[in-house]
Amino acid sequence: TAGVGQVSASNIVTSNDHVDPITGVTIPEFIWSNLHKWEDAPAFECGVSGRKYTHGMINKLSRSFGAALKQHGLKRHDVVCLLLPNVPEYPIATLGAWEASLVVSPINPVYTPAEIAKQVNGSQSKVIIALSQFVPTVREVQKLSSSLKSIIVIGDAVDGCHSFSEMVKVNSQGVEFARGSQFDTTDELALLPYSSGTTGPPKGVMLSHSNIASNLFQMTRPGYVETNFFEKGDEQDRFIGILPFFHSFGFTVVMAKTLYQGAFTRTLPKFEPPTFIKALREHKPKCVHLVPPLIAFMANSPDVTKNEFVSIRAIMGGAAPIGEALITRLLEKAGKYFFFQEGYGMTEMSPVSHILPGYTKNTKIGSTGVILPGTQCKIVDPSTGAALGANQRGEICVKGPQNMKGYFKNDKATAETIDSEGWLHTGDIGLFDEGECFWIVDRMKELIKVKGLQVAPSELEDMLRTHPDVADVAVIGIPDERAGELPRAYIVRKKETLSENEVKEFIAEKVSDHKKLAGGVEFLPAIPKAASGKILRRELKALYLSKS
Numbered sequence: 001t002a003g004v005g006q007v008s009a010s011n012i013v014t015s016n017d018h019v020d021p022i023t024g025v026t027i028p029e030f031i032w033s034n035l036h037k038w039e040d041a042p043a044f045e046c047g048v049s050g051r052k053y054t055h056g057m058i059n060k061l062s063r064s065f066g067a068a069l070k071q072h073g074l075k076r077h078d079v080v081c082l083l084l085p086n087v088p089e090y091p092i093a094t095l096g097a098w099e100a101s102l103v104v105s106p107i108n109p110v111y112t113p114a115e116i117a118k119q120v121n122g123s124q125s126k127v128i129i130a131l132s133q134f135v136p137t138v139r140e141v142q143k144l145s146s147s148l149k150s151i152i153v154i155g156d157a158v159d160g161c162h163s164f165s166e167m168v169k170v171n172s173q174g175v176e177f178a179r180g181s182q183f184d185t186t187d188e189l190a191l192l193p194y195s196s197g198t199t200g201p202p203k204g205v206m207l208s209h210s211n212i213a214s215n216l217f218q219m220t221r222p223g224y225v226e227t228n229f230f231e232k233g234d235e236q237d238r239f240i241g242i243l244p245f246f247h248s249f250g251f252t253v254v255m256a257k258t259l260y261q262g263a264f265t266r267t268l269p270k271f272e273p274p275t276f277i278k279a280l281r282e283h284k285p286k287c288v289h290l291v292p293p294l295i296a297f298m299a300n301s302p303d304v305t306k307n308e309f310v311s312i313r314a315i316m317g318g319a320a321p322i323g324e325a326l327i328t329r330l331l332e333k334a335g336k337y338f339f340f341q342e343g344y345g346m347t348e349m350s351p352v353s354h355i356l357p358g359y360t361k362n363t364k365i366g367s368t369g370v371i372l373p374g375t376q377c378k379i380v381d382p383s384t385g386a387a388l389g390a391n392q393r394g395e396i397c398v399k400g401p402q403n404m405k406g407y408f409k410n411d412k413a414t415a416e417t418i419d420s421e422g423w424l425h426t427g428d429i430g431l432f433d434e435g436e437c438f439w440i441v442d443r444m445k446e447l448i449k450v451k452g453l454q455v456a457p458s459e460l461e462d463m464l465r466t467h468p469d470v471a472d473v474a475v476i477g478i479p480d481e482r483a484g485e486l487p488r489a490y491i492v493r494k495k496e497t498l499s500e501n502e503v504k505e506f507i508a509e510k511v512s513d514h515k516k517l518a519g520g521v522e523f524l525p526a527i528p529k530a531a532s533g534k535i536l537r538r539e540l541k542a543l544y545l546s547k548s
């Protein structure tokens with residue numbers, strides 16, 4: 001059966017499905033390998049404006065865009081960042097950059113100029129591709145960045161910016177595009193998303209062409225992703241592109257997989273209940289990819305009825321703990337069989353390592369499934385490093401062709417995450433049962449997940465330390481029904497007059513919404529710390545839970 005693994009004597013779980021890493025081809029070469037089968041079929045459609053592109057158009061326009069980027073003087077390994085919501089042009093910009101041997105760094109478009117500048121400067125991005133309406137924000141970013149040289153706008157023309165719609169008209173005939181035969185694709189950098197990993201501030205995650213192509217191949221082996229019947233003569237697979245493409249889940253599993261599988265995705269630039277429900281009704285998705293707050297919306301909102309589930313054969317969820325109760329409620333509401341497929345991933349793993357395979361047919365609700373083909377996993381006792389057997393809790397460690405090359409210009413953080421044997425230490429606590437299905441039970445790393453998006457405590461702590469009345473600080477995530485978690489600050493103040501509101505405002509003016517201290521602020525005489533100086537976040541969490 002697809003997905004069943006094998007536990008070795010040394011407690012390493014290996015997938016029984018063998019696949020070799022995808023090497024020797026770029027991501028575009030890999031993605032377009034089946035283009036002839038669905039060239040004229042629709043690929044992406046904007047759920048607001050109706051702008052629509054076929055697979056063949058995405059292929060052609062991305063090559064033109066790649067040619068234009070080359071004409072622009074951009075050279076192999078130059079970084080292009082994307083400041084875009086989910087729009088049908090997202091894959092054109094991404095694949096165009098790859099065709100031109102460039103590296104893509106996706107940025108959350110609701111970030112503040114200071115947050116954007118951090119990623120632009122960290123990644124040394126030379127070009128930013130943004131919606132025309134974001135240009136005022138980008139101008140602020142330019143004041144904070146020395147690397148950023150030019151702006152490409154999607155939408156109305158803006159003075160001083162290059163026009164995406166002009167660039168996609170460039171003739172790409174005879175242009176030499178990146179070819180996997182020209183370099184080592186396991187080393188060639190393709191994507192540079194930002195993630196804080198297990199500790200510290202957000203860092204550039206170096207994903208190669210081979211990382212992403214391998215992950216796409218692994219997750220689409222028969223039995224894992226249950227919806228692709230297109231090749232078997234069935235109607236085309238349809239998705240809703242609501243999860244942000246700047247995040248690894250939306251980027252690989254929704255956007256890139258749409259192209260690789262010949263699917264048709266309706267993109268939604270932001271979550272608004274009416275457009276989301278309209279998309280479910282009109283687009284008739286076979287599979288919807290969701291994070292827990294969206295699953296909660298579908299399960300709880302009276303505006304979502306049985307009718308919205310008619311076309312759905314699978315809902316794929318992950319990025320934060322979902323919980324059996326919520327999944328059960330969702331299945332009951334649908335009033336029909338659909339397969340709830342939980343996945344587990346991390347930006348650093350391209351991102352997928354585990355998927356609940358089709359054969360489980362909702363008998364393993366709450367499990368994140370088995371390891372992907374070509375991947376190994378072990379559960380390690382964090383204090384001894386020993387690999388543990390079935391039903392024992394420990395840190396999840398993963399080895400596979402989807403593991404990142406490392407963090408950008410940060411060998412120390414890389415060495416702390418990937419050990420000398422190639423195991424990536426996820427900072428998550430989990431276990432596997434006798435059937436080798438895995439369960440995520442806790443998180444030992446600092447990371448806070450708000451609506452499935454990362455919030456790095458150290459980023460907020462560093463900001464708070466710059467406040468003149470703050471002596472010491474720690475930020476943790478507290479549980480929240482709607483968002484999953486919310487950031488909460490514990491502060492040792494220098495002046496008794498410093499108020500909760502002042503602290504909240506101080507942060508609110510610097511960060512995007514999901515990083516705000518919506519979990520509150522509490523003042524303490526001292527921050528609990530280990531002898532090493534490390535913040536004892538568990539004690540703070542216990543303190544919070546004891547009072548709530």
Ligand code: 4UW
Pocket residue numbers: 195248249253316317318319320321322341342343344345346347348351352368426427428440443449452453454
């Ligand atoms: N249960 C509990 C889960 C789960 C989870 C992730 O922002 P990042 O780096 O990356 C992601 C990626 C999520 C993802 C990718 C592909 C996929 O198929 C899928 O499921 C359908 C999900 O979120 O954050 C990584 C961290 O997010 C937590 C966990 O702490 C992990 O280290 N996380 N999935 N199912 N927690």
